[in-house]
Amino acid sequence: MNNREKNQTLLKITYSGLMAALCYVGYAIFPAINAAGTKIHVGNAFVVLGALLLGGPYGGIAGAIGLSLADILGGYAQSAPRTFICKLVIGLIAGLVAHKIANISHNHPKTYIVKWSIISAVAALGFNCIFEPSLKYVWYTLLTPDAEKAASAIKALVAITTYTTIINAVINSAIAVVAYIALRPALYKLGLFGDIDSTSLHESNA
Template sequence: MGIVENQILKENTVRTSAKDLVVTGLLIAMVFIGTMFINIRLPISINGGLVHLGNVILFTVSFTFGKKKGAMAGAFGMGLFDILSGWTAWAPFTFIIRGIMGYLLGSISNYRGKNGESILINILAIIISGIWMIGGYYLTEVILYGNWITPVTSVPGNITQLVIGLFALLLTPAIKKIKNIL
């Protein structure tokens, strides 16, 4: 390669990295906003469980942009929510649980070139990542509350979050069209 080709490659890499950073930041912000401002506290859980639209956005991001951006959006978007909304003790757990959840969603939905376009595979991704989320938050509550019974009250709320997250199946095709314009 000549000097000119190297310079063009370097400029394209910097532009791609900057664009990637901006897109990832926007996806994190969208998950945070969906979690922070569009939520309902549940009266059924001892810890005041929460149902929010951050899941719809996380699922859509993971189906559309894949496992890396899904992991980043879930970990940072929902972890930031915990820090800024008084759930600070939950933040490290949420960071790990939601990061892995986004990674699972993106990995499964984009497996073998499916590109998040198969409704059945996307539902499978929600089920598998949902099992991870429910188990992760159950163990988190065991650690935070020191018993094995109390966390059971959070399971219905977590299942409700997954059911609401199914709306991502309707949102994903539209977001994919927008992504293709970028």
């Protein structure tokens, strides 16, 4: 690893810490609303944003740490392990679609960047709508049996089609995409996007 790569890695670790803090703030300032066993909050938006900016592993770890800490400090320590897993998965899926499939850090028109940012956010948060209550059901059925909480998880899974779940995903997706499009040029100037040169950045924002 050369000095440039080391500097970029250090910069991404630093930004990961910032994204973890934003995930925590997104949960703490706007407390979660419990709807049919599903937590509705804007913390997930920062998990997706972190994945769009930094890649799946960095964004996922940042979200996992920030929101697990929010659970612990908020008196929901028993939920922290599941939160860690779910947020890591959100980041990995968003990063996979954005960077491995669409390569959004490379030279593309702005319309392409917006389209794939939306697809990445929807893919990650849509999967989480199913994965989170499913994990909760397995958790309370096999790992720490609790019939009442397992039943709550099933209710949450059934409630995926309700407006609260849809609104949650839409709001978080919108926040993540708008923030990414706004921050992308500034973070390029700081050297975060090593794959983009000055010409391609100009073209992608045209």
